[in-house]
Amino acid sequence: MTAETSQTLDRGLKVLKLLADTDHGLTVTELANKLGVNRTVVYRLLATLEQHALVRRDLGGRARVGLGVLQLGRQVHPLVREAALPALRSLAEDLGATAHLTLVDGSEALAVAVVEPTWTDYHVAYRTGFRHALDRGAAGRAILAARRRTEDDPGFALTHGELEAGACGAAAALRGVTGVEGSVGVVMLAESVPERVGPRVVEAAMEVSDALR
Numbered sequence: 001m002t003a004e005t006s007q008t009l010d011r012g013l014k015v016l017k018l019l020a021d022t023d024h025g026l027t028v029t030e031l032a033n034k035l036g037v038n039r040t041v042v043y044r045l046l047a048t049l050e051q052h053a054l055v056r057r058d059l060g061g062r063a064r065v066g067l068g069v070l071q072l073g074r075q076v077h078p079l080v081r082e083a084a085l086p087a088l089r090s091l092a093e094d095l096g097a098t099a100h101l102t103l104v105d106g107s108e109a110l111a112v113a114v115v116e117p118t119w120t121d122y123h124v125a126y127r128t129g130f131r132h133a134l135d136r137g138a139a140g141r142a143i144l145a146a147r148r149r150t151e152d153d154p155g156f157a158l159t160h161g162e163l164e165a166g167a168c169g170a171a172a173a174l175r176g177v178t179g180v181e182g183s184v185g186v187v188m189l190a191e192s193v194p195e196r197v198g199p200r201v202v203e204a205a206m207e208v209s210d211a212l213r
Helices: 009-018 028-035 038-051 068-095 138-148 197-212
Strands: 055-057 064-066 099-106 110-117 131-133 157-160 167-173 182-189
Touching: 009 028, 009 038, 009 055, 009 064, 028 038, 038 068, 068 099, 068 110, 068 182, 068 197, 099 138, 110 138, 131 138, 138 157, 138 167, 138 182, 167 197, 182 197
Parallel strands: none
Antiparallel strands: 055 064, 099 110, 099 182, 110 131, 157 167, 167 182
């Protein structure tokens, strides 16, 4: 037996998904055509979503995702962090390096979970809430590489000294997780990243991706 659902809520969620998939917004007519409903229905949906700051309309009348969606997204961080911790702990202990989960927040990379190894004499301090540009550091570079999806992509990014002098980084992007864009990585004090680290962060990223699906 199929559970009862709300048609209006379903349409509203479809509007948000359609707007999230475009960089330039959509007009009322475009949304109506995509949803297969008349313009009046779309006007009502947009008006309701605007009241909750989930949608905004520019001067040209194109609808875009509103800032309220970011607020909802921030509430997801604790859930994502909890799901990722087992894989991060295993990664940190295995490599003796500080492991982290980084998510995209606007144009920046935001560390939402960090696990330090328990057995090392020293390791890199990396704090939850640390932000940096997406094009600096292994965590951001792995995310950008996943967006491009080139054939020669090794599946992980390696960096040295981009965020902290003397520190190396390695990270692999999360894959196949709807609504979440991020990476799993490690940071260590070394001249270069050991060969086994790249494949190991890919493995950890797959574990986190599986936990989030």
